[in-house]
Amino acid sequence: MEPTPLWHAFATEALAFRPRLIVLDTAADLYGGDEIKRGQVRQFIGMLRKLAIEIDCAIVLLAHPSVQGMQSGTGLSGSTGWGNSVRSRLYLTADKDDANLRVLTNKKANYGKVGGELRFRYLEGAFVLDDGKPSPVAWLLNKQADETYVDLLSKLNHQGQRLSPSPSQTYAPKIMAAHAEANGLTKRQLADAQQRLLDKGTVKIVEEGSPSRRYRRLLVASEMYGEVPSN
Incomplete structure (x- = not known):
């Protein structure tokens, strides 16, 4: 096992820049040896460790599990040297029942507790922490949806x-989602915004029409009463 000229060039750049984190994606594209030969695997991981120590940074190597690794839940592939040579190992899996949910499990930690996990949910182009608490990203997205809903209404x-x-034919979220100023929001997102705004009193439902033909419509509360209701 010999480092390639590309590795030497990369290591030189890393030593000059001195990053705090290096992510290598993926092992299959970077490792030229036999993945089931433990000695070769250990030499490769040792090369990464040497660079990490020299510049005092963390190096994360991404790798895909084998079919057996997925079935067993270990997330491993090839030689046991992959798992034994590193200081820690994380395994990211998709939830079987929720396509937007991912679970990151701590499979190994030389200096910490193993078995812990973090749950992430795919939301508007990014994975956010799903710990049962409102995330900053979700809060900002909801705020944008609420403001767009009020402006359009x-x-x-x-x-x-x-x-x-x-x-109905005049369902507010449906009409708004088709509007040019909907900012790309979907009918579902605007429906969720509608409920939040009704709960806060920012938007009101009023009944109008003759006694024989009543209908309900939505109004912005501040335009009815001259002030914005407090939350």
């Missing part, structure tokens, strides 16, 4: 359009 009402809180 006000505009459409001033245009003389009546928007309904219930699924």
